[in-house]
Amino acid sequence: MMPNIDPRQLKRIMDSMGIKSTELDASRVVIEGADMDIIVENPQVTKIDAKGSVSFQIQGDIKEVDKVKVQIDDDDIKLFMEKSGIDDPEKARIALEQANGDIAAALINLKDKEGS
Numbered sequence: 001m002m003p004n005i006d007p008r009q010l011k012r013i014m015d016s017m018g019i020k021s022t023e024l025d026a027s028r029v030v031i032e033g034a035d036m037d038i039i040v041e042n043p044q045v046t047k048i049d050a051k052g053s054v055s056f057q058i059q060g061d062i063k064e065v066d067k068v069k070v071q072i073d074d075d076d077i078k079l080f081m082e083k084s085g086i087d088d089p090e091k092a093r094i095a096l097e098q099a100n101g102d103i104a105a106a107l108i109n110l111k112d113k114e115g116s
Contacts, residue, residue: 018050018051019050020049021047021048022049023044023045023046023047024045024047024056028040028041029043029045033067035066036064037064038062038063039065040058041061041063042061043059045057046058070096070101071101072093072097072101076096076103077092077096079103080095080096080103083107084110095109095110
């Protein structure tokens with residue numbers, strides 16, 4: 001905020017300039033990037049609409065999480081296909097990627113889906 005300005009007066013000034021701000025009720029904000037995610041816990045989110053241009057101001061506890069790409073080789077895919085009975089290598093790769101390369105977890109996830 002600007003020093004020595006009453007918040008109500010500032011709101012009136014912003015309204016006269018066509019700027020509207022709204023507090024949003026959010027429990028968490030996630031910004032997904034190619035290599036890293038930014039997670040904002042306990043956020044205070046303000047939506048600012050200035051003559052049709054919308055922006056967001058976010059404050060809170062910030063945590064950065066690196067994304068780790070799991071390398072899945074052909075031997076893993078072949079083993080998963082043998083154990084699961086899946087014939088399509090692409091489906092096998094997707095199942096392994098969803099389980100972060102863990103063959104046992106991918107098999108369990110597959111069995112859970114079949115049971116549903």
